[in-house]
Amino acid sequence: MIVLSEDSQRTSGKDAQTMNISAGKAVAESVRTTLGPKGMDKMLVDSGGSVVVTNDGVTILKEMDIDHPAANMIVEVSETQEDEVGDGTTSAVVIAGELLDQAEELLDSDIHATTIAQGYRQAAEKAKEIVEEQAIDVSADDREKLLQIASTAMTGKGAEGAKDLLAELVVDAILAVQDDDGIDIENVNVEKVVGGSIDTSELIEGVVVGKERVHDNMPYGVEDAKIAVFDGALEVKETEIDAEVNVTDPSQLQEFLDQEEAQLQEMVDQLVDADVDVVFVGDGIDDMAQHYLAEAGIIAARRVKDSDLKAVARSTGARVISNLDDLTEDDLGFAGSVAQKDIGGDERLFVEDVEDAKSVTLVVRGGTEHVVDEVERAIEDSLGVVRATLEDGKVLPGGGAPETELALQLRDFADSVGGREQLAVEAFADALEVIPRTLAENAGLDSIDSLVELRSRHDGGEFGAGLDAYTGDVIDMEAEGVVEPLRVKTQAIESATEAAVMILRIDDVIAAGDLRASTDDDDDDMPAGGGMGGMGGMGGMGGMGGAM
Known part of the structure; x- marks a missing residue:
């Protein structure tokens, strides 16, 4: 009996899971090299020839022409992170990709997808509990800490050369528009001016x-x-x-x-x-x-x-x-x-x-249009994290410190989890270490040596120990002033887990028509489970014209 139309394509079971996981991992891999203070930039060229040069995760994924439905679920992770916090988009996507990678190994070991999903959810809840307990309290009067948070959000981006000045402007702007109803970033207008240097950017109280x-x-x-x-x-x-x-x-x-x-x-x-x-x-x-x-x-x-x-x-x-x-x-x-x-x-x-002035204007200047656009993106991220800090009053050290600590504690927590879910919790812990590992790789350091040193320091009770990407040393990130809002981590863990679980639970994909029709030249990219035609190859990314 024929139920589907002739044009429909269907992939089910292990093939569907493999195809969707491959698509999700491909998205995460596309932004992974941009993570951290030494992350690289991407040049994105659209069909009209417009060029965007950035290492901002959500901007990259928005500009990429992605058609694959599972891949778009990972893109949504970055968009949620951007809307809720304003920063940490790349981290959230990279964690989601690594969760899928770890899950693939468990599936190959005949662990059921539902079991993995339950373990991941348990691990995510425990992870949020741990970071909330370890978070450092910050008051709205602690200007120095707010400046550090604003500065950390700009590190590794086009604005890094003038991050101290821009951090001052961002903190002043947020404090100016804060009122009894909270902080509405819409009241901070960013006016871009091509010409002059980033150092000549200014805050107009008006x-x-x-x-x-x-x-x-x-x-x-x-x-x-x-x-x-x-x-x-x-x-x-x-x-x-x-x-x-x-x-x-x-x-x-x-x-x-x-x-x-x-x-x-x-x-x-x-x-x-x-x-x-x-x-x-x-x-x-x-x-x-x-x-x-x-x-x-x-x-x-x-x-x-x-x-x-x-x-x-x-x-x-x-x-x-x-x-x-x-x-x-x-x-x-x-x-x-x-x-x-x-x-x-x-x-x-x-x-x-x-x-x-309950509405202010940040005049952002730079030598070229690309520079000004990238500085604007860095400032928007910085505005988001300062707002989140003032609203929640809690921060965490950066440099991969929270992820290393979570991996350590989740492995201990896994021993208390019964059944096969224990394996999923351990896989979740391994996945979180992708952040410090990627920070080390992007800085040109030996990721194994860096991870071993980080684990050792955290095992000795140093929660704030993180990786200094400039020197390769493991240092106290809080003492160094590298901090970020608690919400950046909790939201990233929550969104990444939800997206990974949703993708894992799909065991049947039915497509009405050939999603590959416009990108036949990408057939070589098809992963296992190609029964869906080219869905597994993230056909829509072909629209990038090889810009990546």
């Missing part, structure tokens, strides 16, 4: 709006500015129905034009009456309205993005209004200075010297 004043006769700047934020248009309203105006006399046309001008003048008069110095408009501004605004000495910007309007409002204390008839002085914001300045060859409006 907002940089990427717009110019709309009329040359408007002042370039104003001190002690009262600011209106208007998300409408300073234009004559159009009727909502189709209408025709029949003009039989030239004087009628003039009356019609005069009436339009009067409406525009009335709008500007409303701003003048409210004593407005600067107005940011979300939509257009009529040419005649621009003239009237310039005559009144009001600086105006048009077609300002919604995000910028909200940022200006939050920073200056203004309220976003939709109707000028409702405008009162209570709706206005205040800034010590609003001025149009040249930055990197572009004119922008700087809203500065605000009393309590």
